[in-house]
Amino acid sequence: MINEKLSEIAQILCDLDSDRLVRNVDYKLNLQREIDLRELRLDQDNDGISDLIEEFKTMMGRPLFEFFDFEKIISRRTYKTFFRLFNNYNEEINKQEIETYRESREQDDFIDACMETELMKEAHRFLVREEKAPEDEEEFKKMLDDIWFDFYGRSDKEL
Template sequence: MAKSQQTNKELTEVFNQIWCLDTNRLRPGTDYIISLQGRAGFVAQGSNNARDMARAPLFKYVNEAKLKSIKTFANFISLLDNYEVSTGVAETVTPEELQENRLFIDSIMETDVMKCAHKYLVKKGQSPADPAQFKRQLYDIWFRLYHRDRSGGEDSCGFEHVFVGETKFGREIIGLHNWVQFYLQEKKNLVDYKGYKARDNKDTPDEDDHVLNLQFSWKGLVKPVCGCFIGVSPEFEVAIFTIIFLMTNEKMTTVVAKVDEYLLELVVYRNGKSIGTSFPKLLSSNNRDV
C-alpha cells in the first residue's frame, strides 16, 4: 500500500495545471446549483437505515443544454446505460457500445486536459508518445472488463465502477463517484441524497465547492460516505486518476494534493492492469485547516 499524508508537491503542480486547463468544468451557481442541507450522520457499512438530513435533492438546477452541448460530457452520458449494475452478472458489450467507448476516449483526447496528462506520463516513461497507443492504454485502464465478483463472468470495469456505480451481492453500493451520474439518477428519483459528510460542524462545505463527501441511497441501499468531484469534466477525472494509477504498481495508492483551494486525498485501487476504483476524499477547502 502506497500512502502518505504528506502533500505530493510534483503531482499537486501537475493536477493544478490540469485544473486550470479544465475549461469544460461547469460553474457553480451559474451552470448548476446544489443544496447541501443537513449534515449526514453515521451509518454502518451494509446498513440501509440512514436518517434523511436532506429533504430536497442535492441538485436544484443543472443547465442540461450546456452539459449536452459539450462533446466530452455528451459522449460520457451515452456510456451510462451500457452496464449491468449488479456484480456477478457478466457484461455484454455490443458493437455500438464499443464504438461509444472509443468516441469518448477520442473526444477527451482532443482536450488540453488529456494532452497535458499524456505529456506528463510520456515524460515519466509511463505512457507511449503515440496518441493512438495511449488511447489503447486508456481503454485497458478504464474499459477492459474483469471479474469483480468471482462467482460470475467478466462483470465490471473501471469506468462502470467509478462513474456508473454497482451493487455488490445486493447488499451494498460500490463506486458511483461521479456527479453527472448522481444528478441523472437523482432526476429519475433513483438516488436519494441524505446529506453531506463532515468531520465536525466547523468543517461545513460550501455550495460552490467542487469536491464533496456525500451520503445517499440508491436502489434501496445506502452508501454511508462517497467522495465526489462536482461540476468537473469527465476528462479531468480520467486525467488525474490515470496519472495516479500509472505512477505506481501498488494495489492501493493514496495521494494527498492541494488542487485549487481543496486539500484532497486521491485514492486509486488497481485490478491488474485496470482501475478497480478511484475517488477523491475532501480533507479541507476554502483554506480551512485540516
C-alpha cells in the first residue's frame, strides 16, 4: 500500500513539474561510452586494473554536458533562486557556518519559489493527507527550511 501511494504521488509530481529540464532541448549529456570489462587486456600484474584505470583516465577528460542552456534555465525562478544558494556554505569541514541575513533571505526566496509551483502544492497536499506535514503553508515552509537548511554538526572525525 505504501509503495503504491509513493509510486502514484511520484508520478503525479513528475507530471506536474513544469520546471523539469528536457533532455536534448535544455541540455544534452555526453554519455561517452560504457567500458566492457571483458575487453580489457590483462596488464603485467594480470589483474586488468591498470588497463581499467587508463580507460577511466581517457574518459574523465570529457565534459559531462555537451550542451546546457543556462540562460533559459536561470530564467526560471526555482532554478535562479536555487543557484543563489550555492555560495552560502563553507566547504571546510571544521569551520563553523555563520548564516547571514542575505543567505537566510535567499533560502526563503527559494522555498517561496518552490511553493509557487503546482508540484510543491501537490506535495504539500499529499503530506497533509498523510499527516506528515502541517496544513498551514507558513508552518510547512518552516518545516522545509528546517529540513533543507538547518545546520548540522560535521567534523572529519564523524566521516
